[in-house]
Amino acid sequence: MSDWERASAARVVPPARPRKLAKVPFVELADGRLQGVVSSGSDIERVYVSSVAAGSFTYACSTNNNRPCGGARGGFCNHIRALVTEAVLQYGADRVVRYLRVETDADTAAGITGAMTATRPDLGDKSAAAAVFSRFLRHLAYLELAPTTLPLPEMQWFPPTRAVA
Template sequence: MSTGGGERRGIGRVAAPVPPRALAKVPFAELADGRLQGVVSSGSEIERVYVSSITAGTHAYYCSTNNNRPCGGLNAWAMCKHLQALVDAAALQYGVDRVARYLRADLGDGPASAADLMDALRGQQEKQPAATVFSGFLRHLGYLELPDVAGPVPELDWFPTERVVL
């Protein structure tokens, strides 16, 4: 597409801005490895965190401390409050529809909320290792320790380098 001055422009899809979320409660949430997974702070002990996950398709869920001790609120018939907080945070970060598509959860027609998504998840408890998710969280925390620089940072160089020009 020419703009008359010999300039060319690329057209790409732009995601809507993400509303802020409470990082103190859920400091890390991601859609990765076929799961919604993340780290959720304990409500009672400041130094304790839980690694929570829900598997796409089967909706199998699990929640444990970072050293693999099962969450006390987790049971075979219902998800714990940490999993609910993870779904709420992911719905804010990615949008309810995107999280539902990733988890392959049927929300029906019309607008949906994080509560609707929780109701659509009908999986069962299935033990998952916490180490991979927790180490990813620690790696992301390490980015906060990087000094302020004006140039490129190799650790964060995951953006595409080529622009699409039409």
């Protein structure tokens, strides 16, 4: 067993390219969706929880208070476009295309978004918004912790492992 397998910290995969966190502070490929949190362009205290489902490209966008996004009527809003752009920076275009199952040779966020919108996706439910926003808040809490190599109490649910002789 290598040293990192015995460590209490996970290896962090560096982003494909550096990105600025001010516009899209949280982006992830999880739960069969590209999802994340996007800052409002008009109100510093408002954020949007946006997502695009893999395969169907069904999308959702609402504020952190569950108010619908005014721009997500009949197509992707600017929040979803920003989310795709940041996902390409974070994970690389190939990984985003594979995860979302987009049939395209595009290697840019605009090309990937164009391929998805060509299928005329529907506005979906925003049921995942609460879970995505909760994960974002949990990530923010980790940023406030002092750097340490000690285990975090909330990660102690893992059972102890023993070397089998």
